[in-house]
Amino acid sequence: MTLRYVAIGASWLEIVVGALFLATPYLPCVLAFGAKPDSIGVAVARFAGIALIGLGISCLPSRGASRRGSLVGLLGFNLGATVLFAWVGIAAPQHGILSLPAAILHAVIAAALLPSIRTNPPLA
DSSP states (O other): OHHHHHHHHHHHHHHHHHHHHHHOTHHHHHHHHSSOOOTHHHHHHHHHHHHHHHHHHHHSOOTTSOOHHHHHHHHHHHHHHHHHHHHHHHTSSSOOTTHHHHHHHHHHHHHHHTHHHHOOOOOO
C-alpha cells in the first residue's frame, strides 16, 4: 500500500512540475538552475515539461494492473534527476536555490521506489 502512495505522489509531482515548465519555463529554470533559458532554452524547457507530464501520467497506478515497468521507469528518472541536480548544485558554476533540495527530493523518491525493482508488489 505504501508503494502505491509513493507512486501516486511522485507521479503527481512530475505532472505539476511539468505543467510549471510548460506554462512558465523561466521560473523553474531560475529556481533549479539559477539561469533564465534563452532562445532555444525556452523550447527545451517546455519540451521537458511535456515529457514530465507524460512521465507522470504514464506512472499513475491503476487498479489491478501490474505497473512494474512504469515504476522502474519512474525510478530511473528519479535516479537520473538526483545525479543531475546534485551535480548542478555542487559542481556547476551557476545554480539555483532549489538545486540541492531537488536532488534530495528525487533521492528520497528513488529510495522509496527501489523495492519495485526487487519484487513485483501489487499497488492496490
